[in-house]
Amino acid sequence: MENNYHVPVLLQECIDGLNIKPNGVYVDVTFGGGGHSREILKHLDKDGVLIAFDQDPDAQRNKIDDPRFHFVDQNFAFLKNNLRLLGFKAVDGILADLGVSSHQFNEPERGFSTRFDSALDMRMDKQGKLTAAEVLNTYTEEKLHRIFGIYGEVKNAKSLAKAVVTGRIERPIATLADFKKAVAAHIPKGKENKYMAQVFQALRIEVNAEIDVLENFLVQTADVLKSGGRLVVMSYHSLEDRPVKNYLAKGKFKGEVDKDFFGNEQKPFKLITRKAVMADEAELERNSRSRSAKLRIGEKL
Template identity: 85%
Template sequence: METNYHVPVMLQACMDGLAIKPNGVYVDVTFGGGGHSREILKHLGKDGVLIAFDQDPDAQRNAIDDPRFRFVDQNFAFLKNNLRLLGFRTVDGILADLGVSSHQFNEPERGFSTRFESTLDMRMDKQSELTAAMVLNTYAEEQLHKIFGIYGEVKNARSLAKAVVTARVAQPINTLAEFKQAVAAHIPKGKENKYMAQVFQALRIEVNKEIEVLESFLEQSAEVLKPGGRLVVMSYHSLEDRPVKNFIAKGKVRGEVDKDFYGNQQKPFNAVTRKAVVADEAELLANSRSRSAKLRVGEKL
């Protein structure tokens, strides 16, 4: 187990949100370094079960040697089917920490970080075909404009997309250096790091289909949680927080709550916390990744 793999964010708040029953069945859909999972196991009795999901081969090395622990080498988009394969139709609690682990950022060859020169990969699942380089070299200008604008909230998304499409005619954009060279004129002076982080976020979300995966996961969570079961989700930017907030409040990622014939709201969850929970001062000082974290908790009706 790598101790420096990833410092779990808002650990105590996550445990409070899950309200763990010692003999319950819990799911950590973003296992990573296993920090949250290890803490959940401390709260479980001998009959409790913890099921962890992670599609990253690096995360599998952190699997926990404990009879109560099961590891699923899959994306959490396949939550319901995999729980059924393990013999669980319903569970007592689900935890999702949607951040990219610091370990992934620190591995140059994964291409997640703007700090290292590397090929533009960004796949969480190394089996999947689509890489960031493929997005940059094959997507139409209009698609790139949309990705940079919506997923990265990049101000000059249109001219950035045009620069990419123009540059790749001369030579493909496969590495960080080639990308920076292609778009150098469009990177705002003095804001290089923030700008590149936004662009990289946009590419990572597209490569891993993160928004589609999240929406599918939220819908499945409502199906597999027992009444009184808890859904605890930690997100790091508004693109993730918005659907989570809406789903817990309204049972849908967008639009208004469905009502039955008598006007009663048809929604699967009650929000346990009215507002998102954020990290306290001590944690903000100790772990910079907690700065943008927002934690929301829903209880299944």
């Protein structure tokens, strides 16, 4: 199941980054196909523990039958509370692979991919209320402009938002075909795929509140990691990489690092990687998804 589900990116680099203690407690907050989790388990002895989070019902089918493995059917925004419920106040390492799994892109009915004409859903958590169709049909022009511009870095975000709002008056935008019809005049010729990928990224981030969830999660990691514990985060676009980079370097998302009365920096992590770790040529050839991956590692002070 796991192989066609999602090929783990930068697998060895993630494992090295976690600096695994055989009897430690580790958390994989983006379980997916379980590729990273299976590799972590290989490095644990009988006393080691691995806790995996995933809110996607499809990921539950990949659960690992192992007494050391615990599966949490939740979004990683609820990291701290769920670890407490399981009886773990502190852990030795946390791994987050923020990419949408290739499995999710390959399931037409999930509405993540621009390759299929399907309903515009895009919920990671199928219990969630907000869908991409609802965003397109109910948000104001100003709000759509902001989402397309900030989350999708779409060049003509303003005119795109206007086209959506005008188009939905005639008929609601429920599918990819509806959307393309409404905005056809604004899709740049010869760059259709890249453009649609940016628009879909913006909608997906909004539907799943991905940036808020990420920042919320990062703050919690500082509370639950033991001193010397590692945080390993892999992101796939600048909107995710920026908060990760800032939080690991400064302990905050904006502004300069706080200092105490004596001028000592007040931040929870020291950087293990000064620069982001990227895939090498061999991996790029093996797995095209690794092209945009950036891996950052911090150690809890």
